[in-house]
Amino acid sequence: MIFREVEDRDLIAKARKGDVEAYNLLVSRWEKRVFNYLLRLVSNREDAMDVSQEVFLKAYQSLPKLDDVERFGAWLFRIAHNEAFSLLRRRKPEGEMPVERGNQGRGLLPIELSLAVEKALGRLTDEQREAVLLKVYQGFKFEEMAEILSCPVSTVKSRLYTALDLLKATLCEVNHEL
Amino acid sequence: MSCEKYDWKAYALGELAANERREAEGHAATCEGCRGELAHVRLTIDTLSALREEEVPRRIAFVSDKVFEPRWWDVFLRPSFAAALVLAAAILMHGYLTRPPAVDSAAIQAQVNQAVTRAVANVERQNADLEGQVTLLYATQTGIRRQ
Numbered sequence: 001m002i003f004r005e006v007e008d009r010d011l012i013a014k015a016r017k018g019d020v021e022a023y024n025l026l027v028s029r030w031e032k033r034v035f036n037y038l039l040r041l042v043s044n045r046e047d048a049m050d051v052s053q054e055v056f057l058k059a060y061q062s063l064p065k066l067d068d069v070e071r072f073g074a075w076l077f078r079i080a081h082n083e084a085f086s087l088l089r090r091r092k093p094e095g096e097m098p099v100e101r102g103n104q105g106r107g108l109l110p111i112e113l114s115l116a117v118e119k120a121l122g123r124l125t126d127e128q129r130e131a132v133l134l135k136v137y138q139g140f141k142f143e144e145m146a147e148i149l150s151c152p153v154s155t156v157k158s159r160l161y162t163a164l165d166l167l168k169a170t171l172c173e174v175n176h177e178l
Numbered sequence: 179m180s181c182e183k184y185d186w187k188a189y190a191l192g193e194l195a196a197n198e199r200r201e202a203e204g205h206a207a208t209c210e211g212c213r214g215e216l217a218h219v220r221l222t223i224d225t226l227s228a229l230r231e232e233e234v235p236r237r238i239a240f241v242s243d244k245v246f247e248p249r250w251w252d253v254f255l256r257p258s259f260a261a262a263l264v265l266a267a268a269i270l271m272h273g274y275l276t277r278p279p280a281v282d283s284a285a286i287q288a289q290v291n292q293a294v295t296r297a298v299a300n301v302e303r304q305n306a307d308l309e310g311q312v313t314l315l316y317a318t319q320t321g322i323r324r325q
Contacts, residue, residue: 027238035234056238113228136226161187168222
């Protein structure tokens, strides 16, 4: 992990000097995480792909403004957060809701359980879902999440804890063990 | 019911400091309510991990994008350009050091003039000889006819 961080730092330094290949390598390391975060947030593959492109383009253009290369991950997700919520705000007037999947039952197969989780996440507000994505799936610390979301740690915890309570209740319907 | 003092979500999410973790674990060992709460939180988080991670549908790369096109002056910084520059300098230097002696164009012009003058004189002499032969032949033929 430390070795990886050192390499990322080197790639960032090269990319700042205009080394496109170094930046492309950096993109290849982060694209899956960013794409999956955006996919769960905007609930549409094409939109997630378009926003991912936009995120990495903006990140490249803003690299000179990155103060602390050690915080590249949080900084990148901050950009992703801004882009995703910009899209979600544009969508609001249309009243678009996350895509609902088929009914789930007990004794679920992995794919069915995955869909059940996706459905449960879809019932959360955008802010609650984002808190779960950043913490559970991306492993950010509360402080990093506060930085990404531009809000106090107390707000981060409030959103996340509420989301976890709601998820527990929702997932109980599809998993009798809960 | 769990005890409010302990934040089991923070515990399960790895947000507690080492000493807080130890204290919480010590408490959970003696409190059934807190153990139950922790088990529920962990099960929820474990269930969330069932969500499949999706592959990126297509690679994200920007090499062909406009913003990534090199600036016009970047061409001078490329190694290939520097190599070409060194090669060109070497060729020029070689050409300068092995150049032929300077040419005196006035001398050449004088030589050309001399050659032209000689050629003209030769032609005139040949014409005069030819004319003399023709005159002689004419006179000879005229004399024969009179006889």
